[in-house]
Amino acid sequence: MNAPPLGTLGLPPDAYLDPAVTAKEQARIFRRAWILVALDSELATANDFVTADLGGVPVVVQNLGGEIQAFRNICSHRLARIQCAPRGNRPLTCPYHGWSYGSGGIPTVIPDNRESFGYTDADRAGLALRRVSVARRGGFVFARVAADGPSLEAQLGSDNAALLDHLGTLFDTPFDERRLPWASDWKIGIESVLEVYHVDAVHPETFRPFTQRRWEVAKDGDHSRGKAYLSADSAAWWENVRRRLSLGRSAEFPDYDHWFLWPNVAIGMTDGSLVSVQTYEPTGPQSCDLHFRLALARPTREGGSQAVRRAAQQSLSEFNVRVLEEDRTVSESVQRNHPHAHGPARLGAGETRIVDFHETWRRWMA
Numbered sequence: 081m082n083a084p085p086l087g088t089l090g091l092p093p094d095a096y097l098d099p100a101v102t103a104k105e106q107a108r109i110f111r112r113a114w115i116l117v118a119l120d121s122e123l124a125t126a127n128d129f130v131t132a133d134l135g136g137v138p139v140v141v142q143n144l145g146g147e148i149q150a151f152r153n154i155c156s157h158r159l160a161r162i163q164c165a166p167r168g169n170r171p172l173t174c175p176y177h178g179w180s181y182g183s184g185g186i187p188t189v190i191p192d193n194r195e196s197f198g199y200t201d202a203d204r205a206g207l208a209l210r211r212v213s214v215a216r217r218g219g220f221v222f223a224r225v226a227a228d229g230p231s232l233e234a235q236l237g238s239d240n241a242a243l244l245d246h247l248g249t250l251f252d253t254p255f256d257e258r259r260l261p262w263a264s265d266w267k268i269g270i271e272s273v274l275e276v277y278h279v280d281a282v283h284p285e286t287f288r289p290f291t292q293r294r295w296e297v298a299k300d301g302d303h304s305r306g307k308a309y310l311s312a313d314s315a316a317w318w319e320n321v322r323r324r325l326s327l328g329r330s331a332e333f334p335d336y337d338h339w340f341l342w343p344n345v346a347i348g349m350t351d352g353s354l355v356s357v358q359t360y361e362p363t364g365p366q367s368c369d370l371h372f373r374l375a376l377a378r379p380t381r382e383g384g385s386q387a388v389r390r391a392a393q394q395s396l397s398e399f400n401v402r403v404l405e406e407d408r409t410v411s412e413s414v415q416r417n418h419p420h421a422h423g424p425a426r427l428g429a430g431e432t433r434i435v436d437f438h439e440t441w442r443r444w445m446a
């Protein structure tokens with residue numbers, strides 16, 4: 081591992097505090113980059129939708145007659161929010177006066193059009209919702225507010241694009257999906273998953289016994305990855321679960337592998353048979369939502385006890401939430417201390433992925 085030079089510092093405390101920095105991040109990062117907004121399984125049926133805030137821009141991503149399309153979530157009539165829930169299934173119909181939108185975001189129903197407006201078909205086309213770019217890879221759906229920019233593949237790099245394909249073929253629909261509000265800047269959340277130096281102190285009873293101490297890291301453009309080896313106890317636990325649930329498994333990643341995909345996605349794969357996908361979504365200066373999804377590998381054969389499956393899923397959910405609560409507690413303390421800090425953080429040999437994250441952040445913000 082390449083240690084950062086002695087005396088390497090983190091970002092200035094203002095980067096985690098100043099609303100002007102947050103506004104600039106929205107413009108330079110979250111409106112310019114491809115952002116993970118959904119999984120295919122969440123948009124599988126006609127009229128399934130998810131909403132997202134991408135750099136302050138309200139976005140709706142919707143299955144319209146089998147095609148996934150994304151728009152600014154702003155009605156062309158009097159600018160109301162069209163889909164208000166984070167996720168659901170309903171037509172793309174505005175709740176204010178009932179304008180309804182079809183493919184291309186063109187209003188197909190305008191109540192009392194003849195009496196009230198007299199719009200022709202050509203007028204309607206001109207009233208289409210503003211498009212947001214969508215790209216999918218391996219069952220992961222990304223959206224980008226900026227009209228132009230590199231392709232999703234160019235942003236991800238070929239290894240990560242292949243990784244998403246691999247995950248798409250291997251994993252079932254998530255058995256758990258939640259948003260946990262964190263009173264910390266999104267970057268503090270990301271930093272908490274880019275090193276395992278904190279594991280002994282923060283997760284002595286959860287994550288600590290789960291892996292061996294060895295941690296290998298690699299940088300991959302704007303992204304990075306880490307690898308730990310499962311402890312003998314957890315390898316045995318997983319072998320038992322895999323057998324009882326007839327779980328498939330990634331032959332390539334049989335231990336604990338972790339990927340950070342710029343700007344805000346963290347993927348962890350355990351035993352090649354469990355995947356956790358986490359996004360740290362800014363909700364304001366000094367706050368974010370940790371949005372996680374947990375999925376097991378698809379079974380290799382039908383049948384097996386549903387009760388055993390549910391019990392395993394429940395214990396994995398509880399373990400995950402417990403670890404994340406431990407991370408949240410310490411991350412929120414870091415946030416609270418920033419206004420009073422005597423200088424930036426200090427970064428050591430185990431924290432090179434954070435140094436790389438900061439380098440990428442500086443470049444995108446420049």
Ligand code: FES
Nearest residue numbers: 155157158174177
């Ligand atoms: S604001 Fe949407 S229909 Fe009136």
Ligand SMILES: [Fe+2]
Nearest residue numbers: 272282283407
């Ligand atoms: Fe942690």
